[in-house]
Amino acid sequence: MALKTPEQYVDSLRQLKICAYVAGERVHSVVDHPAIAPHINTVAKTYELAHQAEHREVMTAISHLSGERVHRYTHIFQNTDDLVKKIQMLRLLGQTTGTCFQRCVGLDALNALYATSFEIDQGEGTGYHPRFCDYLLRVQREDLMLAGAMTDPKGHRAKKPSEQADPDQFVHVVERRPDGVVIRGAKLHNTGGINSHEILVLPGTGLAAGEKDYAIACAVPAGAPGVIFIFGRQSNDTRKLEGGCDIGNPRFGVVGGEAMVVFDNVFVPNEHIFMNGETQYCGGLVNYFATWHRANYGGCKGGNADVLIGATAKMTRILGTDRNAVVRDKLTEMIHMNETTYASAIGAGAMGYRLACGSYMFDPMMSNTVKQNITRNVYQISRLAHDLAGGFLATMPDQKALENPEIGAYVKKYHTANPDYDVMERIRMGRYIENMTSVTSMVESMHGAGSPQAQRIVMLGLAGIEAKIKMAEQVISGTDDVKGIALPKSN
Numbered sequence: 001m002a003l004k005t006p007e008q009y010v011d012s013l014r015q016l017k018i019c020a021y022v023a024g025e026r027v028h029s030v031v032d033h034p035a036i037a038p039h040i041n042t043v044a045k046t047y048e049l050a051h052q053a054e055h056r057e058v059m060t061a062i063s064h065l066s067g068e069r070v071h072r073y074t075h076i077f078q079n080t081d082d083l084v085k086k087i088q089m090l091r092l093l094g095q096t097t098g099t100c101f102q103r104c105v106g107l108d109a110l111n112a113l114y115a116t117s118f119e120i121d122q123g124e125g126t127g128y129h130p131r132f133c134d135y136l137l138r139v140q141r142e143d144l145m146l147a148g149a150m151t152d153p154k155g156h157r158a159k160k161p162s163e164q165a166d167p168d169q170f171v172h173v174v175e176r177r178p179d180g181v182v183i184r185g186a187k188l189h190n191t192g193g194i195n196s197h198e199i200l201v202l203p204g205t206g207l208a209a210g211e212k213d214y215a216i217a218c219a220v221p222a223g224a225p226g227v228i229f230i231f232g233r234q235s236n237d238t239r240k241l242e243g244g245c246d247i248g249n250p251r252f253g254v255v256g257g258e259a260m261v262v263f264d265n266v267f268v269p270n271e272h273i274f275m276n277g278e279t280q281y282c283g284g285l286v287n288y289f290a291t292w293h294r295a296n297y298g299g300c301k302g303g304n305a306d307v308l309i310g311a312t313a314k315m316t317r318i319l320g321t322d323r324n325a326v327v328r329d330k331l332t333e334m335i336h337m338n339e340t341t342y343a344s345a346i347g348a349g350a351m352g353y354r355l356a357c358g359s360y361m362f363d364p365m366m367s368n369t370v371k372q373n374i375t376r377n378v379y380q381i382s383r384l385a386h387d388l389a390g391g392f393l394a395t396m397p398d399q400k401a402l403e404n405p406e407i408g409a410y411v412k413k414y415h416t417a418n419p420d421y422d423v424m425e426r427i428r429m430g431r432y433i434e435n436m437t438s439v440t441s442m443v444e445s446m447h448g449a450g451s452p453q454a455q456r457i458v459m460l461g462l463a464g465i466e467a468k469i470k471m472a473e474q475v476i477s478g479t480d481d482v483k484g485i486a487l488p489k490s491n
């Protein structure tokens with residue numbers, strides 16, 4: 001069963017004893033809760049497309065461990081083509097669902113652990129990598145939905161993990177046993193965890209030598225005792241409970257259904273521990289994860305923007321503004337920004353490089369540039385969608401008004417624009433645009449895969465400012481004589 005069907009994914013979630021709270025109340029079945037169901041539908045789509053012949057190349061890959069065809073969401077990148085196909089997969093899924101499909105964090109955490117466990121073994125003579133490969137084989141064989149849990153609450157931002165008044169502000173080991181460890185703490189902003197099979201827990205920051213208890217990387221079943229999910233509040237989330245057109249994206253919801261996940265003295269057996277105290281490898285692990293994850297946004301947000309651009313273009317037809325040259329130019333601007341980030345993500349894959357463990361990494365400068373552009377372009381694209389769709393995004397009456405026999409006809413009559421289109425098309429498109437450009441969506445674009453300044457630090461560090469100064473000195477001197485110039489390699 002290397003490729004689960006969507007039904008098998010949902011059934012397998014039912015078997016887990018996931019401890020989850022939504023709106024402050026314990027949820028007895030995540031599968032049947034209306035606040036979570038849209039996000040499960042989205043992940044189910046990732047399973048569904050893998051079975052379709054036309055998407056097979058993009059959605060699946062051949063495992064380098066077993067030689068079997070596996071879901072690309074469980075695959076270790078073997079070459080630059082795998083990196084490019086990952087971005088293509090994300091755009092396809094973004095186009096199909098119009099929202100976040102959640103499995104990318106687990107994929108990038110898998111790859112980060114594959115590379116880091118190899119490097120720890122090389123440097124320290126440990127045995128993490130074979131152990132991780134055994135785990136990976138099971139993930140591939142069972143086509144597991146993995147969440148990645150990286151972002152600690154962090155407490156006082158000016159203090160290190162070991163300096164916090166409350167040591168639980170960073171996930172850490174509180175007990176060591178012969179057969180495993182007990183961990184405590186929490187991770188925030190956890191995408192898809194509430195509807196995943198397992199969580200990959202990774203350190204979220206570089207650590208000092210005295211902080212060994214915080215250097216813990218492991219796999220934890222989502223239903224393990226002591227794992228508690230507390231679902232995040234989203235813009236307009238009670239609309240999911242109401243049903244009807246106000247939800248915007250009725251089947252797949254908006255963004256990834258994030259939760260905070262608490263690890264309240266969770267036991268982790270040795271076979272699921274892939275780093276335990278090797279503080280000197282934490283910074284590298286975080287960097288690997290971030291570089292693999294930041295390029296993603298050119299794919300997933302690209303696919304989401306395709307849907308948003310489509311909704312906006314349709315809206316201009318419904319309004320009768322579609323032939324206006326200014327309107328067409330604004331649509332072109334949306335397309336331009338979207339294709340720019342997609343091209344950078346594809347470029348990051350095409351220019352990727354091989355790591356010591358044999359897997360492949362995105363070009364770091366391009367990957368970080370993709371994410372930096374996303375923190376702007378998604379806002380700009382959304383601004384133009386608001387501009388072209390009009391003020392009714394913020395003022396239109398709700399589904400209940402439409403259903404009320406006393407006033408529903410007024411709502412429809414006075415929201416009818418071009419009579420060639422049913423008024424409900426306008427309302428539904430408007431609701432999608434409203435929800436897809438809500439605070440929840442936009443903030444995810446800003447902070448997902450790291451806040452903007454995190455990318456800028458990497459970009460400046462990689463840019464080779466000194467080499468650029470030498471280039472300028474050489475060009476301006478009119479000679480080839482400037483010493484110390486390091487021209488970039490041409491690949």
Ligand code: SF4
Nearest residue numbers: 100101102104296300
């Ligand atoms: Fe994947 Fe994008 Fe969602 Fe992150 S925001 S999990 S990259 S779809």
Ligand code: FE
Nearest residue numbers: 191444448449
């Ligand atoms: Fe994200």
